[in-house]
Amino acid sequence: MIIRSTRFIKSAASPPTWPPADVPEVAFVGRSNVGKSSLINTLVRRRNLVRTSRTPGRTQLINFFAINEDFNLVDLPGYGFAQVPLKLRQSWGPMVRAYLAQRPTLRVVVLLFDLRRVPSGEDLQLLDWLEEADIPTIPVITKADKVGRAQRVRQMKPILAETGLPADAFTLFSAVTREGMEEIWARIEAVLEPMAPKGDDAGG
């Protein structure tokens, strides 16, 4: 993917405040602190397009970013962190579910798992829900740099067991080494490609 431009569109919560649904969207979901914002920054090769943090719960609204003015990357708030204020935790479900269920331009969801963690009930519910809703999903296991190569297979086992997905369904990724970045782009492009980019001059 050649990144010609990146633009922060807006932060929004409820459907009426979302930006117009005029280009395809790729959404990033997963528990708080799993590395969603870091993955987006890595994909677009910007250190700080999206704010990241050691403090879980950094992303509290839905953030929309325009890439090449062709499609949007959408950073969704993370779930499952006790330190996040209760009011915010309660608003997570409706906010994210509304987006996933109602956004007409949503094409694919990138669902993140942490290589060092057993998936939570919320991770598994979300995975089931995406399957039922028939939303194409790219499962990614991130923070791969935190585990030595020899330990990877062992660390992945609980993730495979809990999700019921085969190892090759996942892309291993690291925001530190950028391992997996090209593969994630290829998987995103495979979903976006059938759609002609805006300003396409190749016929029509």
Ligand code: GTP
């Ligand atoms: P919320 O916005 O709270 O939902 O978190 P998030 O999923 O957007 O996570 P974020 O990208 O802010 O990353 C959380 C922390 O994990 C930060 O300290 C990142 O630097 C770190 N991190 C993210 N990805 C990686 C990775 O691949 N490797 C390592 N070593 N650290 C990572």
Ligand code: MG
């Ligand atoms: Mg974030």
